[in-house]
Amino acid sequence: MTNETSAAPMTTVNFMTWVKDNLPVVVVSVFSIILFVLVGLKGGAPQVFNVLVTGGMWALLATGLALVFGVMNIPHFAHGESFMVGAYVAYFTFTPINKFFLTTGSKFLIYSGPILAIIAAGLAGCVLGIIIERIIFAPLRHRTKEGWVMNAFLLTVGLSFILVNGTTLTLGPNFRGIPRYFDVPSLEFMGAFIAVDRIVATVIALITIGSLWFFLRQTKTGRAIRAVSQDETGAQLVGIDLDFIQTLTFSLATGTAAISGASLLFMFQAYPTVGLTPLYFAWYVVMLVGLGNVAGAIVGGFIVALLQSATQLFIGLSWQSVVPTVVMILVLILAPSGIFGSEVKGVQEQ
Amino acid sequence: MNSTATYEEKGTAWGKFVSFLNKIGFSPLGFFLLIILALLPNFYPFSEEYIVRWLIMGAFLAAQAVAFDFTAGYINIVNFGFAALLGLGAYTSGIFANTTPFLLFAPGLNPWLTIWLGAIMAGLVGFVLGILTLRLRGIFAAVMAWFVGIALMGLVNNLTELTRGPLGMNPVKFIETPNNLPYFYIILAMMVMIYVVLKLVVGSNIGLAFKAIGQNPDAARASGINPTKYLVFNFTLSAFFAGLLGGFYAHFFGSLTPSTLMHTSKTVEVLAIAYIGGRGSLWGGVTIAFPFVFFIEFLRSNLSSLPGLHLVIYGVLMVTIMIYYPAGFSGFYFWTVAKVKTLIKKNK
Amino acid sequence: MLELKKLDSGYDFLQVLWDVSLTVEDGEFIALIGPNGSGKSTTLRTIAGLIKPMSGDILFNGESIKNKPPHIISRMGISYVSEALNLFTDMSVQENLMLGAYAVKEKETQLNTLDYIYELFPRLKERKDQLAGTMSGGERKMLAIARGMMSNPTLMLVDEPSLGLQPNLTYDVFAALLKLVKQGVTILLVEQNVNATLDITDRAYILEQGKIVMSGLSRDMKANEHVRNAYLGI
Numbered sequence A: 001m002t003n004e005t006s007a008a009p010m011t012t013v014n015f016m017t018w019v020k021d022n023l024p025v026v027v028v029s030v031f032s033i034i035l036f037v038l039v040g041l042k043g044g045a046p047q048v049f050n051v052l053v054t055g056g057m058w059a060l061l062a063t064g065l066a067l068v069f070g071v072m073n074i075p076h077f078a079h080g081e082s083f084m085v086g087a088y089v090a091y092f093t094f095t096p097i098n099k100f101f102l103t104t105g106s107k108f109l110i111y112s113g114p115i116l117a118i119i120a121a122g123l124a125g126c127v128l129g130i131i132i133e134r135i136i137f138a139p140l141r142h143r144t145k146e147g148w149v150m151n152a153f154l155l156t157v158g159l160s161f162i163l164v165n166g167t168t169l170t171l172g173p174n175f176r177g178i179p180r181y182f183d184v185p186s187l188e189f190m191g192a193f194i195a196v197d198r199i200v201a202t203v204i205a206l207i208t209i210g211s212l213w214f215f216l217r218q219t220k221t222g223r224a225i226r227a228v229s230q231d232e233t234g235a236q237l238v239g240i241d242l243d244f245i246q247t248l249t250f251s252l253a254t255g256t257a258a259i260s261g262a263s264l265l266f267m268f269q270a271y272p273t274v275g276l277t278p279l280y281f282a283w284y285v286v287m288l289v290g291l292g293n294v295a296g297a298i299v300g301g302f303i304v305a306l307l308q309s310a311t312q313l314f315i316g317l318s319w320q321s322v323v324p325t326v327v328m329i330l331v332l333i334l335a336p337s338g339i340f341g342s343e344v345k346g347v348q349e350q
Numbered sequence B: 001m002n003s004t005a006t007y008e009e010k011g012t013a014w015g016k017f018v019s020f021l022n023k024i025g026f027s028p029l030g031f032f033l034l035i036i037l038a039l040l041p042n043f044y045p046f047s048e049e050y051i052v053r054w055l056i057m058g059a060f061l062a063a064q065a066v067a068f069d070f071t072a073g074y075i076n077i078v079n080f081g082f083a084a085l086l087g088l089g090a091y092t093s094g095i096f097a098n099t100t101p102f103l104l105f106a107p108g109l110n111p112w113l114t115i116w117l118g119a120i121m122a123g124l125v126g127f128v129l130g131i132l133t134l135r136l137r138g139i140f141a142a143v144m145a146w147f148v149g150i151a152l153m154g155l156v157n158n159l160t161e162l163t164r165g166p167l168g169m170n171p172v173k174f175i176e177t178p179n180n181l182p183y184f185y186i187i188l189a190m191m192v193m194i195y196v197v198l199k200l201v202v203g204s205n206i207g208l209a210f211k212a213i214g215q216n217p218d219a220a221r222a223s224g225i226n227p228t229k230y231l232v233f234n235f236t237l238s239a240f241f242a243g244l245l246g247g248f249y250a251h252f253f254g255s256l257t258p259s260t261l262m263h264t265s266k267t268v269e270v271l272a273i274a275y276i277g278g279r280g281s282l283w284g285g286v287t288i289a290f291p292f293v294f295f296i297e298f299l300r301s302n303l304s305s306l307p308g309l310h311l312v313i314y315g316v317l318m319v320t321i322m323i324y325y326p327a328g329f330s331g332f333y334f335w336t337v338a339k340v341k342t343l344i345k346k347n348k
Numbered sequence C: 001m002l003e004l005k006k007l008d009s010g011y012d013f014l015q016v017l018w019d020v021s022l023t024v025e026d027g028e029f030i031a032l033i034g035p036n037g038s039g040k041s042t043t044l045r046t047i048a049g050l051i052k053p054m055s056g057d058i059l060f061n062g063e064s065i066k067n068k069p070p071h072i073i074s075r076m077g078i079s080y081v082s083e084a085l086n087l088f089t090d091m092s093v094q095e096n097l098m099l100g101a102y103a104v105k106e107k108e109t110q111l112n113t114l115d116y117i118y119e120l121f122p123r124l125k126e127r128k129d130q131l132a133g134t135m136s137g138g139e140r141k142m143l144a145i146a147r148g149m150m151s152n153p154t155l156m157l158v159d160e161p162s163l164g165l166q167p168n169l170t171y172d173v174f175a176a177l178l179k180l181v182k183q184g185v186t187i188l189l190v191e192q193n194v195n196a197t198l199d200i201t202d203r204a205y206i207l208e209q210g211k212i213v214m215s216g217l218s219r220d221m222k223a224n225e226h227v228r229n230a231y232l233g234i
């Protein structure tokens, strides 16, 4: 009896201290739930799907950023260009293939066109990642003794510049888009019509994130990647080849970003500077949750998409670059290293 | 324009002159080059209008690189919102000098006055940005500055009653003149002023504190330096000059749009110049800016079928230098001077 | 098994080791002793490939390893348990141990070694799902040694395992090392606890200011005047 009476106040006290210790997380969670309800009420099912599609993609992009930062200590500013490359590859794969498949008239072939395009983009991204890592980062890594984070950051800035303007140079500044991947009527969902493209993009984002998560947690190589991000020396001492892991990580990040560019082709189209918005939001996510935090990046992706949707619904589309910054400023005042904190080696370094 | 040279003949008039030059950040060679630069537009072919325009763009870029390096090269924070701050100064000045009645606000003040208002406005935002980024480490600070820059650009795009948004506005010119020469002297004077002021600052104890903070904020704090004060001061001053340069841009080109002025890629252009020129020297970017503008403009006018080629070259140069010669041009210069000095010593 | 030949090593422009020569035979238990800052850890780091020697050579089973990267050296059978431990703090004890066997191909061997380690360190088995970063100092030390053993090394370089441990734990650690030696693992041990170290090791080298100043059988060392004065405080 006595136990029971004293237990109740104890739990409330525990709960209060827990809330206090995790104030940023609590505030953000409560805030997100309220936003979600508001967005759902005002925008209905289409907006909810919007949040899922963009959230999934931001999560995917942010996961890549977080991995690259965690494992290689590179604040990757050219991540948007991986998205751009993915969009272009998908465009140039999908258009001719689709044309050809349409002539065959086979439903199966026609519906597999988009999937082939997205896979092609992912593979192209992986290869590009390997090339970039080998040509640019590996030499710098073996040369740099101090100030790596800042130098690597500037290097990616230069890289982004080269990729954007190189694309303009070779392909021109014009937009290349497709009206839709799947030429089928929208599906009805809770009284609203959702384009199949959106549903497929959401599913692809979730599958890719899921596989990445499984790979990092449950496979030997994935564990090695996490080991490198936690202790580089320790990883070498147990026989992990740093060069291999770093190239692999960069390749994975580039590949997954290319997949998001490809699966969002119907929304964003392909043009040289298409990567800037995704880059901004991916960075936004990792800043919000803490650099190098992979789990946080996934949650953060959806939170940011929610914030975007809410801004669009309640304030106006053109304010999408202003409102998030204001929110970010508030968050960073509350929690300078992001809401989920981050204890990654490179953050302490300049 | 370096100040490392030491001169034995202190007593003579020449010696006094040299030590004065040193104090304001010029070596005799640097000063000589500056005089040549100032006289250049009086001689053919540099007197051609389009070349004077190139020189103006060179000086504009050079001055930006100086203000940028003041932050990046000393406290080691890349101000990724630099172009946005410059744009803020440009728009502020443009709006206050504006006489067009269909905009919400048209005070029509003199541009010579309003450029300072623009500078103060940018300085204020720089001050706030300094406070915001204070608690953030290097890379977080750069990204935060980037976000603030993007937000500023969004603001300018949205406040259409003041700025006409993406349509762009047309501020009055400083002076109505068909030739560019007066503008060249205006921007050259601004460049020299910014350089001298910032050089005096970094040459003082404040500069030492900057470097200490840039290398290791915690160690600096432990040795009694208050990073808050210095960081905020640095950001404010750099932003102030960015805003001033924005004012020049507004009343020289007479046309402003958010995307040509405040876009991230504009910051990257300045960053590239400052880094290729060499970090932490202030003058490195100046020496690179002029040849660069000439080279780029030459490419642009001869290879107009290849849009963006100059930007690719920017990028490739920057990446190559980052990997193989991170010290940049000023580092190369100091290395050569040291080499020459040891050679002379050996021969003696 | 291991031979250092006139090794010079250090950091960037700071040379720490001068002309260090040392041999370790198969199955030996060797101590490397010296005052703080004399370069003991630097010696081990150089052998493990974390720093590249300035000159001289390192032979492992007759093959030069001085230009090999750390992961290759580790895969050749040299396991370095560093002073800093270098654990994967956000991973569980078991994950750390399994990563220790990263280079071991057969799952079967991995699991057998894991069982053996858990037998040797029951404490680790109890805590196999705990995050390494939340373990106590002594537990972490054990985990680091255990992780080092997971690759079935033929040579272990162990850096100050007793540092910060209470006496009975130190005893446990030493006992574990002795057990390893009995099983045929060769060990090069760096220790501050000179008395106990000289009791359990076969031979010892003394490193002072980056130079080997003395070497010999451990039991002879205990009787040596210089050692008694400088290290045993007698």
Ligand SMILES: Nc1ncnc2c1ncn2[C@@H]1O[C@H](COP(=O)(O)OP(=O)(O)OP(=O)(O)O)[C@@H](O)[C@H]1O
Pocket (backbone or CB within 6 Å): C011, C014, C016, C034, C035, C036, C037, C038, C039, C040, C041, C042, C043, C083
């Ligand atoms: N990363 C480093 N960079 C520069 N110098 C270093 C570094 N690590 C160690 N040193 C220097 O090398 C010398 C030898 O260090 P080392 O760690 O090898 O000594 P030690 O014998 O292991 O000492 P201790 O008993 O304190 O562990 C010291 O003077 C130390 O300051």
Ligand SMILES: [Mg+2]
Pocket (backbone or CB within 6 Å): C040, C041, C042, C083, C159
């Ligand atoms: Mg040591």
